[in-house]
Amino acid sequence: MTAPHYLPEGLPIPVPENDGLSRPYWEGTRRGELWIQKCKDCGTWQWGPEWICHSCRSFEIEWLQVEGKGRIFSWERVWHPVHPALKEHGPYIVVLVELPAAGNVRMIGNLLGDPRQEVPIGAAVEAVFESHDDTDPPYTLVQWRRVDDS
Amino acid sequence: MNGRTLRGKVAVAGIGETTYYKHGQAPDPEFKLALMAILRAAEDAGIDPREIDGFASYSNDRNDPSRLAAALGIRELRFANMQWGGGGGGGAAAVGNAAAAVATGMADCVVVFRALAQGQFARFGQGPRARTIDGDMAFQAPYGLMSPGQRYAMKVMRFMHDHGVRQEALRAIAMASYHHAQANPRAVMNGRPLTEADYDASRWIVEPFHLFDCCMENDGAAALILVPAERAKDLPHKPSYLLSAVTGSDYRCAAPSHNAPNYASASFASVAPHLYEMAQLGPGDVDVLQSYENFTGGVLMSLVEHGFFPPEEANDFLKPENLYAPGGRLPLNTSGGNLAECYMHGLELQLEAVRQIRGDSTAQVPDVDVSMVIAGPMVTPVSSCIFGSEATL
Ligand SMILES: [Zn+2]
Numbered sequence: 001m002t003a004p005h006y007l008p009e010g011l012p013i014p015v016p017e018n019d020g021l022s023r024p025y026w027e028g029t030r031r032g033e034l035w036i037q038k039c040k041d042c043g044t045w046q047w048g049p050e051w052i053c054h055s056c057r058s059f060e061i062e063w064l065q066v067e068g069k070g071r072i073f074s075w076e077r078v079w080h081p082v083h084p085a086l087k088e089h090g091p092y093i094v095v096l097v098e099l100p101a102a103g104n105v106r107m108i109g110n111l112l113g114d115p116r117q118e119v120p121i122g123a124a125v126e127a128v129f130e131s132h133d134d135t136d137p138p139y140t141l142v143q144w145r146r147v148d149d150s
Numbered sequence: 151m152n153g154r155t156l157r158g159k160v161a162v163a164g165i166g167e168t169t170y171y172k173h174g175q176a177p178d179p180e181f182k183l184a185l186m187a188i189l190r191a192a193e194d195a196g197i198d199p200r201e202i203d204g205f206a207s208y209s210n211d212r213n214d215p216s217r218l219a220a221a222l223g224i225r226e227l228r229f230a231n232m233q234w235g236g237g238g239g240g241g242a243a244a245v246g247n248a249a250a251a252v253a254t255g256m257a258d259c260v261v262v263f264r265a266l267a268q269g270q271f272a273r274f275g276q277g278p279r280a281r282t283i284d285g286d287m288a289f290q291a292p293y294g295l296m297s298p299g300q301r302y303a304m305k306v307m308r309f310m311h312d313h314g315v316r317q318e319a320l321r322a323i324a325m326a327s328y329h330h331a332q333a334n335p336r337a338v339m340n341g342r343p344l345t346e347a348d349y350d351a352s353r354w355i356v357e358p359f360h361l362f363d364c365c366m367e368n369d370g371a372a373a374l375i376l377v378p379a380e381r382a383k384d385l386p387h388k389p390s391y392l393l394s395a396v397t398g399s400d401y402r403c404a405a406p407s408h409n410a411p412n413y414a415s416a417s418f419a420s421v422a423p424h425l426y427e428m429a430q431l432g433p434g435d436v437d438v439l440q441s442y443e444n445f446t447g448g449v450l451m452s453l454v455e456h457g458f459f460p461p462e463e464a465n466d467f468l469k470p471e472n473l474y475a476p477g478g479r480l481p482l483n484t485s486g487g488n489l490a491e492c493y494m495h496g497l498e499l500q501l502e503a504v505r506q507i508r509g510d511s512t513a514q515v516p517d518v519d520v521s522m523v524i525a526g527p528m529v530t531p532v533s534s535c536i537f538g539s540e541a542t543l
Pocket of ligand 1 (some may be wrong): 039045054056057058
């Protein structure tokens with residue numbers, strides 16, 4: 001599913017490195033899919049991307065699509081802006097989400113909803129794809145929202 | 151324990167600093183500030199500045215050793231060292247690198263320095279201004295995760311959650327720095343006392359950090375001069391012997407996108423045991439501690455990882471009265487530190503550790519033999535070091 005933009009326009013536009021390391025991730029988010037790395041040789045999940053498996057040092061790394069379901073590992077509520085695009089923009093929440101179905105790798109995003117909400121560590125969240133179609137180049141962020149814990 | 155050690159081989163002979171300024175307010179350019187601090191350290195050491203034959207710094211200090219050597223008319227340059235990465239986490243490492251050069255005969259008189267003029271150059275606490283961003287920051291900046299405070303708040307949040315640490319523990323760390331700064335005329339916050347009510351009423355920067363949990367940004371320069379232990383005995387000041395200096399970080403500390411396995415950490419878990427092993431001391435032997443406050447939460451985790459108390463006792467230990475000189479259980483940041491003396495990227499903490507050994511701090515702890523410094527927590531690599539009086543040798 002898609003969502004309105006959580007933060008104002010004008011923040012840096014994410015692009016793959018010129019060596020293409022994270023290109024499969026950013027291309028996947030444009031399709032509304034979450035793709036991360038897994039080692040073909042030892043099965044270790046890995047995030048962020050790297051050219052080698054940190055567990056067995058194999059270069060045989062593949063990209064796999066994973067379900068956008070996770071748990072809040074940590075969080076922060078930002079009040080003081082450090083970028084001009086965020087001036088006058090009230091608090092916002094950054095969450096660090098671990099993905100139990102992918103070796104508990106962690107991903108960063110914003111927690112959608114009331115920026116003053118209580119944020120329980122351990123709460124279940126699901127991915128929401130936030131498309132930025134009018135930028136050059138266009139991109140899609142993976143955001144998170146709380147879901148029923150049961 | 152193998153026979154390879156720095157313990158007792160090198161001493162600090164001199165210290166010097168410029169006036170400390172609010173950021174952007176230094177009347178002099180950064181390079182001139184560096185020169186002034188180095189000359190004051192040489193004068194303090196009773197050494198002709200032309201005897202300096204090496205330079206060590208950290209965090210990509212902009213003041214190149216070859217230019218410094220030429221400007222100062224130094225006869226011969228033998229050591230030019232930059233500690234890689236880690237920002238303020240390199241402060242004790244730079245001392246260690248300089249000491250290693252002196253101990254092994256690569257150089258005889260090495261200055262450790264750091265200079266900052268953030269009016270002349272960009273500030274630390276600002277987000278990236280580029281239109282596009284790639285690499286690890288591409289997974290962070292678009293979410294408004296940009297500044298050092300934003301980068302480290304989630305580590306502290308998780309640590310406080312895991313161990314039930316209360317905000318009052320962070321507050322006590324801020325109180326200690328401000329308390330000690332009131333006795334220190336060099337301190338930028340001298341004459342600006344902080345009360346617990348001020349702290350509680352201050353705005354959030356990024357939860358769990360209030361305004362007073364965050365370091366200042368300042369202009370100025372500081373320097374220390376290291377010489378062989380034998381030589382230090384003949385110089386004017388009581389020597390501060392380096393007993394240990396260590397740097398590093400634990401397993402995959404820099405894993406991208408906040409994936410360090412030991413996440414809720416100041417990065418000292420693997421480093422601190424080496425510190426004590428080389429010093430042949432333990433945390434109970436430390437008379438006074440300077441612990442780098444980029445953010446108070448980093449001090450909290452640094453103290454735990456250096457064994458001063460288990461995390462479950464943080465709320466009991468981190469009370470202002472325990473942290474105040476002269477009589478507290480562990481006098482902390484006795485010059486005012488990065489919060490209230492000056493953010494000289496933590497090098498001011500090294501100078502203060504030396505003053506405590508000499509007995510001339512403005513918040514002196516009685517009879518200091520063991521004086522410890524912990525540099526910039528939560529980065530990688532981090533570093534820490536211990537100075538001792540002659541009695542510890
Ligand atoms: Zn592998």
